Amino acid sequence: MNNPEVYDIKAKLEAIHQDIKRLMEKSNQEYLDIMLANLKNDLINSLTSYVSDDIEHGLHRGMVDPCQMRETCKSRFTEFLENNTSLIGQENVSKNIIDEKRAELDEIRETAPFDKCDICFSEVNSLFEKQLNLISSRQIYSNTEKKQTEISSIPEELMVKSVLEPLSNKQRLQILKSMASETMTFTALSELTGLRGGNLLFHIQKLLESDLILQRHERGDYMITKKGYNLLLMLSNFLKFLEK
Structure with missing residues (x-):
């Protein structure tokens, strides 16, 4: 068997290997899509069931009793709230x-004949707001359209290279924090991080390449840039958000 034939066989085997690989990837993706779809349906069914039970228990507990209009109002409130449960399963619910x-709900309230109706409507409104919170938890309401647009426009490669990768290391974050209020020498950074020579230089170079710090002159002190300082402020604000 001459070399061209060997090369031809290898090429065909490689092509078959690639076809099998693509088929496996496609099968895995299809399985993943099915699994995610089932999880989504289970979540929606669980939320819908929870809301329906909450309506029954909430109205039974929160409405005025005795009241001659109790059953009539309960039926109308139940219909209003049950109709809202269908929104939980929708992909998008507009503000309109x-x-x-x-x-x-305001129109129903206007037809209420008694002052004590405020008690019942307070309960209905509370149940309605809980429904909105559940809808919001699925990110299909709460004015997320603009936020989703902003999120989708995040440049992944740039974000990883200029933000996530530089700060994915404890020592690099230490270095950046140390420069928030003063310049730092190589020696001072070595004492701070416990790194020596090339190891420290590697992390400093990462921060320099990301424009988070700069060196004032050759062999001079290192100092934080405006971009680096703003990034530290963002991280600080993010931690405050997590603590809420």
Whole structure:
């Protein structure tokens, strides 16, 4: 068997290998899609079931009793709240739809004949707000359209290279923090981080390449840049957000 034939066989085997690899990747992706779809349906069913039970228990517990209109009002409230459960399973719920629901509840309130109706409507409104919170938890309401657009526009490669990768190391974060209020020498950074020679230089270079710090002159002190300082402020604010 001459060399061209060997090369031809190898090429065909490689092509078959690539076809099998693509088929496996496609199968795995299809399986993953099915699994995620089932999890999504289970979540929606669980939320819907929870909301329906909450409506029954909430109205039974929170409405005025005795009241001659109790059963009539309970039936109307239940219908209003049950109709909202369908929104939980939708991919997108616009602000207009929510506003229409609020207006519908206001119209029902206007027909209430007694002062004590405020007690019942307070319970209905509480249940309605809980429904909105559940809808919001699925990120299909709460004015997320602009936020989603901003998130989708994040440049992954640039974000990883200029932000995530430089700060993914404890020593690099130490170095950046140390320069928030003063310049630092190589020796001082070595004492701070416990790193020596090339190991320390590697991390400093990462921060220099990301424009988070700069060296004032050759062999001179290192100092933080505006970009680096703003990034530290962002991290500080993020931690405050997590603590809420």
